[in-house]
Amino acid sequence: MKAIHRVLMIVAALSLGLLFMFPMWKIYLKAPQYPEGLEMHIWVNKISGSSESVLQNFNILNHYIGMEPIHAESFAELKFMPYIVIGFMVTGVLIALIGKRNLAGAWAGLLMGAGAAGILDFYLWLVKFGTNLSPEAPIKVPGMTYIPPLLGNKTLLNFEALSLPALGSAGILLAIVFSILAFYLSYKSAKKELINKPVHSAA
Amino acid sequence: METLINKLKTAAPKAALLMALATGAVLQSCTKSDGGNGGATADALSSDAASAVYVAPGKHDELYSFLSGGFNGQVSVYGLPSGRLLKIIPVFSQHAENGYGYNEETKAMLQTSHGFVPWDDLHHPKLSRTDGQTDGRWLFVNGNNTPRVARVDLKTFETVEIMEIPNSAGNHCSPYPTNNNEYVIAGTRFSVPLDMKGSTGDVALDKYEEEFRGSISFIKVDPKEGDMELDFQILVPGFDYDLANGGKGPSEDWVFFTTYNSEKSGTLKEIGASQNDKDYLAAINWKLAAKYAKEGKLHEMPANYYHNKLDKNTHTAKSTVKKKVRYLLPEECPGMMYLLPAPKSPHGIDVDPSGEFMVVSGKLASAIPVFSFAKMQDAIKNKQFDGEKNGIPVLKYESVLKGEVKEPGLGPLHTEFDGKGNAYTSMFVSSEVVKWKLKDLKVVDRIPVYYSVGHLMIPGGDTKEPHGKYLVAMNKITKDRYLPTGPELAHSAQLIDISGEKMKMLLDFPTVAEPHYAQAIVASKVAPNSVKFHKLDENKHPQAAKKESEANVTRKGNKVIVKMTSIRSHFTPDNIEGVQVGDTVLFHVTNLEQDWDVPHGFAVMGANTAETLIMPGATQTLRWVPKKAGVYPMYCTDFCSALHQEMQGYVRVSPKGSNVPIKFSTGKKKQNIPGVASAK
Numbered sequence: 001m002k003a004i005h006r007v008l009m010i011v012a013a014l015s016l017g018l019l020f021m022f023p024m025w026k027i028y029l030k031a032p033q034y035p036e037g038l039e040m041h042i043w044v045n046k047i048s049g050s051s052e053s054v055l056q057n058f059n060i061l062n063h064y065i066g067m068e069p070i071h072a073e074s075f076a077e078l079k080f081m082p083y084i085v086i087g088f089m090v091t092g093v094l095i096a097l098i099g100k101r102n103l104a105g106a107w108a109g110l111l112m113g114a115g116a117a118g119i120l121d122f123y124l125w126l127v128k129f130g131t132n133l134s135p136e137a138p139i140k141v142p143g144m145t146y147i148p149p150l151l152g153n154k155t156l157l158n159f160e161a162l163s164l165p166a167l168g169s170a171g172i173l174l175a176i177v178f179s180i181l182a183f184y185l186s187y188k189s190a191k192k193e194l195i196n197k198p199v200h201s202a203a
Numbered sequence: 204m205e206t207l208i209n210k211l212k213t214a215a216p217k218a219a220l221l222m223a224l225a226t227g228a229v230l231q232s233c234t235k236s237d238g239g240n241g242g243a244t245a246d247a248l249s250s251d252a253a254s255a256v257y258v259a260p261g262k263h264d265e266l267y268s269f270l271s272g273g274f275n276g277q278v279s280v281y282g283l284p285s286g287r288l289l290k291i292i293p294v295f296s297q298h299a300e301n302g303y304g305y306n307e308e309t310k311a312m313l314q315t316s317h318g319f320v321p322w323d324d325l326h327h328p329k330l331s332r333t334d335g336q337t338d339g340r341w342l343f344v345n346g347n348n349t350p351r352v353a354r355v356d357l358k359t360f361e362t363v364e365i366m367e368i369p370n371s372a373g374n375h376c377s378p379y380p381t382n383n384n385e386y387v388i389a390g391t392r393f394s395v396p397l398d399m400k401g402s403t404g405d406v407a408l409d410k411y412e413e414e415f416r417g418s419i420s421f422i423k424v425d426p427k428e429g430d431m432e433l434d435f436q437i438l439v440p441g442f443d444y445d446l447a448n449g450g451k452g453p454s455e456d457w458v459f460f461t462t463y464n465s466e467k468s469g470t471l472k473e474i475g476a477s478q479n480d481k482d483y484l485a486a487i488n489w490k491l492a493a494k495y496a497k498e499g500k501l502h503e504m505p506a507n508y509y510h511n512k513l514d515k516n517t518h519t520a521k522s523t524v525k526k527k528v529r530y531l532l533p534e535e536c537p538g539m540m541y542l543l544p545a546p547k548s549p550h551g552i553d554v555d556p557s558g559e560f561m562v563v564s565g566k567l568a569s570a571i572p573v574f575s576f577a578k579m580q581d582a583i584k585n586k587q588f589d590g591e592k593n594g595i596p597v598l599k600y601e602s603v604l605k606g607e608v609k610e611p612g613l614g615p616l617h618t619e620f621d622g623k624g625n626a627y628t629s630m631f632v633s634s635e636v637v638k639w640k641l642k643d644l645k646v647v648d649r650i651p652v653y654y655s656v657g658h659l660m661i662p663g664g665d666t667k668e669p670h671g672k673y674l675v676a677m678n679k680i681t682k683d684r685y686l687p688t689g690p691e692l693a694h695s696a697q698l699i700d701i702s703g704e705k706m707k708m709l710l711d712f713p714t715v716a717e718p719h720y721a722q723a724i725v726a727s728k729v730a731p732n733s734v735k736f737h738k739l740d741e742n743k744h745p746q747a748a749k750k751e752s753e754a755n756v757t758r759k760g761n762k763v764i765v766k767m768t769s770i771r772s773h774f775t776p777d778n779i780e781g782v783q784v785g786d787t788v789l790f791h792v793t794n795l796e797q798d799w800d801v802p803h804g805f806a807v808m809g810a811n812t813a814e815t816l817i818m819p820g821a822t823q824t825l826r827w828v829p830k831k832a833g834v835y836p837m838y839c840t841d842f843c844s845a846l847h848q849e850m851q852g853y854v855r856v857s858p859k860g861s862n863v864p865i866k867f868s869t870g871k872k873k874q875n876i877p878g879v880a881s882a883k
Contacts (some may be wrong), residue, residue: 053797
């Protein structure tokens with residue numbers, strides 16, 4: 001890997017830092033009596049929202065349909081995910097220093113895998129909350145489940161729910177793009193060097 | 204025949220309005236002959252009045268206005284120009300609607316040296332000021348009957364402080380803030396015999412002339428938090444002190460008071476106090492007074508007055524009893540106070556935005572004198588005195604007079620200004636508002652109002668920079684303005700457009716009780732600071748249960764303390780047993796909600812008090828003494844959610860001495876209790 005490729009790799013590793021600065025995903029809720037809207041922000045290490053008490057307000061609304069209350073503590077992911085991200089950042093920088101192209105490729109591959117796993121995990125949580133409803137719920141609509149959309153919008157009773165990735169996710173995307181770029185450009189320039197080198201005919 | 208006339212009468216205003224709308228002012232004179240209220244409606248009505256006051260659904264008004272409630276002891280908040288009632292703020296009166304003055308937290312607000320006084324006559328709201336302009340932080344109001352001054356915080360629209368005024372009776376010329384709230388000034392209406400020990404003396408009533416005195420109080424206001432403190436009083440001659448207003452610009456250091464009963468009559472005042480051809484405008488240099496106070500001219504006397512404050516974090520009021528008061532005597536403080544002769548029994552004193560002109564409305568006089576501050580300064584310098592009263596120099600009338608507004612109308616009471624060189628005076632007797640020019644004192648326009656206008660108000664019309672677009676006339680007599688409601692009628696306010704040369708009537712709106720004075724302010728100075736809910740983390744109420752796991756019921760002797768929570772849509776606990784007949788049960792209810800506009804109410808059957816309405820994040824206490832055994836339902840009184848009707852519970856009351864233990868719960872064992880606060 002040349003200097004430029006190493007820089008790209010460092011940029012890739014550092015891009016993941018966005019995950020600590022911005023939420024990964026946002027769920028927007030709108031209803032007639034919530035003209036200002038309610039937002040839930042999912043971070044790599046916490047759940048927050050448009051106001052301090054957004055979780056309480058989500059939970060109060062959800063309790064009518066018997067949805068389990070959402071607490072940051074109930075997600076083990078929020079505890080270990082930050083370490084995974086830091087792990088990726090450290091190894092990313094190390095790979096840039098070592099300068100091994102294949103390691104960069106592997107790093108990109110692993111990160112894509114981790115990203116996909118994260119999205120799958122998120123979806124499974126949505127399904128779990130949306131379908132695991134208390135039999136004692138005051139409001140029961142036969143056949144109705146309340147799985148919020150993973151991406152895009154959906155009407156759930158009086159609420160219009162919209163779910164979109166946020167800036168934190170862009171960090172993962174940038175990390176993937178830059179690491180693949182580092183890998184690919186390094187690969188290309190190596191190939192070029194190979195072609196330009198004089199061929200020994202010792203064999 | 205009778206019914207035909209009635210039909211015509213009801214149709215007349217509609218027809219008149221239609222005609223006015225269709226053809227504008229052309230048909231104005233025709234409607235006069237209708238005789239009924241039709242003429243009054245359409246007479247001065249502008250053709251685009253409806254659109255001028257129309258605030259579309261979901262849109263906000265341009266201004267907040269605060270109208271005093273007079274004998275209801277409250278302040279009502281109206282949006283302008285729509286005239287929509289936004290809120291009633293209880294100040295001196297108990298308010299069953301939200302438990303103010305009934306619940307344990309706010310009872311102390313209404314404590315006085317006379318005991319618990321749950322009513323007063325609230326006359327004058329005044330907004331706090333910065334650089335002589337309204338700043339939207341606080342509203343000061345007076346209690347007339349049991350002399351008090353209160354402060355309303357405009358972040359919460361709650362009364363947060365009430366201070367009793369000692370040595371005062373009929374706290375009418377009150378409260379008047381100086382240009383940066385250095386002082387809020389409160390004067391007495393009645394003079395009374397002071398025993399100089401904090402009370403009125405037991406004196407024969409025919410000793411008025413010798414024994415009776417008035418007082419003017421200087422209340423210091425903390426520039427940051429607004430907390431009030433009675434700094435000192437000036438003991439003044441035994442006249443009646445009616446209204447006051449502060450100077451501005453060149454007259455910034457001065458405050459002016461109208462006085463009447465310079466005759467010092469103690470009986471049949473309507474005659475006795477109307478004998479002298481001239482009474483006085485009292486001018487006090489408050490800066491000099493403050494300086495004299497600092498320089499040790501102060502005397503001190505024992506006193507006994509209450510000062511009640513609501514703590515922001517506990518939402519609980521506490522009373523402090525103050526035991527002394529400091530005072531100045533004008534005869535010992537040269538240059539501090541002067542008397543300006545004014546036409547018989549003057550009412551309003553209003554200072555124009557430049558601070559140069561003092562307009563005195565002599566309600567029994569045929570002209571309105573306008574005094575010049577510059578001339579007053581010269582007269583003082585040149586000692587143009589016309590004797591003295593109780594050691595206070597009286598200035599010569601001509602030496603301080605700029606001129607008189609001739610034939611303004613009958614019964615001038617109050618004047619406000621539009622900031623464009625015009626003054627507007629209310630005429631009680633001739634039921635009109637009269638517009639005149641400050642420059643030449645010429646009347647330029649007049650508009651009838653219905654009926655017998657008292658105060659009038661222009662937003663900021665008493666400040667350095669009026670918002671001269673509207674004028675509100677507050678009328679003392681309502682009669683036929685609205686559908687009749689028996690002998691007792693709502694009062695009537697009228698909104699007048701003053702943006703043009705001619706005044707235009709825009710709107711009638713009924714008001715609560717009797718508005719005396721009002722204040723208004725552009726919404727942008729208040730609305731952005733409005734609190735949406737109290738933060739639970741900042742709730743320092745000693746009995747707050749901040750999560751459901753903290754809720755409990757404990758007995759201490761014959762007191763049962765219930766620490767209770769409410770959240771959509773249940774109370775914790777909602778089943779309580781072990782209460783006995785004669786116990787004092789204190790329900791300390793904490794509203795765990797942290798969202799805008801989700802109050803919960805609380806009421807229990809048979810309680811001899813009002814419900815308590817608890818804002819999100821706050822704790823309020825309802826006191827209940829059950830008188831007989833049985834089961835008592837309790838419930839949430841403010842429709843909070845789809846399951847509001849289910850938000851209820853039961854208290855079991857057993858006979859005195861029963862062995863039923865204290866027990867409390869919410870839901871059955873293993874039942875999942877919704878709401879997040881419990882899981883924390």
